[in-house]
Amino acid sequence: MQFNIEINNQQVSAKRGETIKNVLDRFGIHVPTLCYLEGFTPTGGCRMCVVEIEGITGLVPACSHQVTEWMKIKTHSPRVLKARKTLVELLLASHPDDCLYCESSGNCGLQNLAMEMNIKERKYHGKKENIQIDNACPSIVRDPAKCVLCGRCIRVCDETVGVSAIDVIGRGSGSRIGTSYNKGLNIQNCVKCGQCIMVCPTGALTEKSGYQAVIDALHNPALFPVVQFSPTVPAAIAEDFGLKPSKDLLNLLRAALKAIGFRQIFDVSMAADLTIMEEAVEFLDRLNNHGKLPMITSCCPSWVRYVEEIKPQLLPNLSTTRSPQQIMGRLIKNYITSSAGQKAEDVFVVSVMPCTAKKYEANGDRMKDGSTRYVDAVLTTRELARIIRLMGIEFSGIEPEPADTAFGMRSSAGNLFGVSGGHLEGLLRTIQYISTGPDTNSIKISELRGLKNKKEARFKFGKQFIRVAAVNGLNNAKILMEEVAAGREDYQIIEVMACPYGCINGGGQKLNPDEKNLKSRMKALYDVDDEEMIKVAHKNPIITDLYDKFLAKPGSTQNKELLHVSRNIPEAQ
């Protein structure tokens, strides 16, 4: 139902059921927000978006209050402005004064509000609370002193991720966002996905930085620093430097990494090709020999942690194939460096990932051999951008540099790992090849594409039909797994990515992405798939070469140790 309301003495039309903020957004009137989170039910907690409504005694929050006919709203009256300013001043009263050193400086919701309200002095003087920083977790650092208790992280962790690793603890002015029993994030059910970092308006939640370790390694002449990067990094980095996504970004990134000082540069997509090969064989083995189905992919470390910690009954379904980061790290240390004449301990492998959970994965027991780690440091996309700036590299101005190493080749299938559904698409191409022979280079499974939380497809190879699903956002995966546990048997492969829409929106990407950003990151990956010649993993010459020279046949027991993990699967439940 349409009706008129009055905003700042202007008549505008509104619909029943709309919130005041909906209407304001439509007419381009900005009200500041702090706890508001697009796509989530508003809580009305921060009161920053309050407006004045004729006939109502107090001020009401625009985010949650619905419009009614003939409502008269004042969005920037003196009373409203005074209230908003006071609210920000109250938050600043006990906020640490270390903006200069803060991770979020320049990208901070509170800082922006203080500027917007033109706050030039500290009006209220609260005691700075000395709360310990929680940095026990290899992925995420929590600094409760900087927290403004907006609760956005909690809502994301509850509703998108579905693990509820954090919640408000205590009451009133003593309340904190914390973990159960006030222990660190490390031993909780936290899956390290970093989605909380993406929504935190201040520097209360940040990634555990690998920055200094990388800089130190780059400056250490005894070390041989090499880098591997994930396929979603080029587009996201380009965004950070204001570049339009185009194909050459990959080579620009290579050039930048070279300029930083990395001796060799590897594309993780190549290892993804290897993952596809092994996984395809593993799947066919499960399918033909009555193995556990559906097979669920295991490339997303957050998802793997979720299964291990919370749903161990799904362990038999999890693919045993290692994730591309794990494979690449091993390959780099074990083989390539020996060919380059370096000792394994002198090689410093850096991963650049769109992900905070990869830090946790790299830190795990499966990623080391004795005391040698396969990956020595993991950088998020954000951290890499910072290093590029530190090194004074003009990202848009450098000369693109083509792949140089022996491992530079990859298929566009491996490249698709960065987006939800892409991994599955690449995998199916190879499954078809292995089981039916003739090549189908041009398979494009459009049902598995697009910004959706759950995608599914029927796939035919030879005479067989299988049903597959790609699900992203851990909470959506949780719901699907409950269906599977309840006896839903029609899926044979399920691809899970913990972050909504996959790694393009990973917890290590640029903060505050909008839908346009995500779409362009996704498009960059599919463009590569459209334009490049090698679209399937098994046609990547390096992969065939590797299998010929170093590895036994895909899926064979000799490859088990290198390319697969063994999991302690609990007794039948």
Next chain:
Amino acid sequence: MKEILDRILPNYPPNKNDGLLPILQEIQKECGYLTDEILSEVGKYLNMPANKVYGVATFYDQFRFKPRGQFHIRLCKGTACYLHGSATYLNELEKQLRVKAGTTSRDGKFSLEVAHCLGACESAPVMRINDAWYPKVSPQELSRIIRSLKEKTV
């Protein structure tokens, strides 16, 4: 502890969160306080993340996470008691018994709690030691109570 949980939990339907507060209240009544393990077990039974259970338990004044002392002293700080000087009584108790409000003394003899109102305003200032009431406590009486408390052995 396990025996208490086994006895209490089956009285409540599993997976229904509204049983959380009554469960915790019943357990605390028996155990005196709540431990991390208890909260985890209750969380598992109700299918609630441990974190949510902890968040709820720390919200309410009633729940304690440390054992009570042998003498659990509850001093009322309701408006009527405050007007009758219960704030100075609190200082006196803290100083004399060497225990801070909201904590238990190291030897486990005393625990001191400030109640926001015991609902006995006609008897202000009022305090309770374990189950006994001490109405209209005068300063002299307070020192007498403290003296007799100190003399008692653990």
Next chain:
Amino acid sequence: MLDNKEFLVEKILKNYSGIYDKPTAERLSQLKRDKILHPVIYVSMGTCGMIAGAGKTKTAVEQYLEKNKVDAEIVVVGCLGLCAAEPLLDVQLPGKTRISFQLATEDKVDDLLNSVFHHHLSPDNLLGQHKNPLLEDWPNIRYIDEIPFFLHQQRIILRNSGIISPYLIDDYLAHGGYKSLYKTVLNYTADKVCEIVDTSELRGRGGGGFPTARKWMVALGTGSDHKYLICNADESDPGAFMNRGIIEGDPHRVIEGIAIAAYAIGAKNAFIHVRSEYSQSLSILELAVKTAKSYGFLGENIFGSGFNLTIHIRQSAGAFVCGEETALIASLEGRRGVPQSKPPYPAEKGLFGNPTIVNNIETLANIPAILENGPIWFKSIGTKESRGTKIFSIAGKAEQTGFIEIAMGIPISKIVNEIAGGVKNGKKLKAVQLGGPSGVCISVKDLDTPIGYESLQAIGSSLGLGGLIILDEDTCMVNLSRYFIEFLQKESCGKCIPCREGTKRMLQILDEVTRRPREESSHETLERFKGVMELETLAEVIRDTSLCGLGQNAPNPVLSSLKWFREEYEDHIFDRKCNAGVCHDLRTFVIDADVCNGCNICQKKCPEHAIIGSIKLPHFIIEARCTGCGICFDSCKFNAIYFK
């Protein structure tokens, strides 16, 4: 021959004309204890009675009866409201009125009982006699309802409190209980009940004053299959104890009210939310629900009408904010008791997402009488805007503390001066604090304001839950405001910024006003002044922007005391002086040179080295150094030190 239960249900409850044949009337008067064969001894054993020693009194009575071989019935009753006079001991001899003794501790029992049984009453401890036209009066003894404390009361909800036993459902039935429920479920539709209550113009007693029936109609109109009724008996305000009095005096009235309200909105489940500190109220309620169920007043198919109701008793886990209905609902759902934005209102979407009505216990306790006597009768009590009665608990520096029920419209001064008997120890009245921690202080100037929703609002106050605290001249208003703000900031749920951070800052500002730091730089002094100047702005923003009533009303104590007692603030801020001597830090100690004999103890003990003087000569305190700790005051054996 019917047993008592059958008799009360079949002959009394189901006959709501109230006209009985002779044998029925005869038997009823026995059950009402108008006609008794043996003496009856009533011991008032509400929480206040128990605290005052009623348990021991009862034992002493039992011993007396055994020793003297007296055949008498002992009846445990709730509180009459005159808590300060507890323990109360009433004795009723056959044919004579019930006589009441106050402060009847165990040591007095023998004398008191002897005096009654020998018909020779001594004036000590005598409170008065209960008026009963059917019985013979004791000569020359005042009636209870002539005592000033009771004279101005009009007791509807508290009619049975202290008279009948809260443990015996038959007592309530004999006094006409559950008749309204019977009449309602068999004769009225839910719409009709709402209409009757609407006509009565009953408004919520929980503070907001929203018309009760309007709220019910919303829930009734939703047509949902699952609806809930929540009776809030958590009291929550510190310094108030009316809810305790209602439950412990007449629990079945509450249950009857709940049952009628549940019927009116179509709820099959009701919750009573009781403060966990009230262990006695809890056990009384549990017993009452159990017996009401066994009598068929609760449960399935009540009175064969097809109406089902289950009452669940829940203990509050201790959070003041749960007085807000959405927070209360969250706590019943097993979540953190954090308020939600309204709309949607609970009447549309509440407990477990279903329509839910949250009513205060006092509101619900009014319902049986309204249905019994009709809405017109109810409307005749009180004022035009505020119908009916209101229960107050009187605490603080009153001569008589307790809880009372008065008709709306009575001026506050009447409560203070006549019912409460004025200020204790003949001190002067400073203000009356009404409405709990987020209420306001009513100055002496406004004391003639009549009790009522709008009339109190007009002077910037509110009716609140009914906690009335009398403040005498020794009260420091700044300190008291600080106390309330401290309470509120501790009880803030922490969800919205103005309440969470704002109350903290207000407390900090008031702390700075009422305390004196050991050293203060001029910069800090400036900051303190700036803070004080911000106090009012801050209070307004908190009131304007907070999410729920707790935050919106949190500045009330400060704003109201600033309005009426500004000079006290100024004394604290500018002169650093607390005239009431309550703010310890602001005390300045002085040694009376005439009394001081120079023993030197104070000088040794002073942590600030603020005392100078030679042995055996009078000592002096350097005012600038004194922090007002009071150690010298405590240590002086010659009372030579005083503060100003």
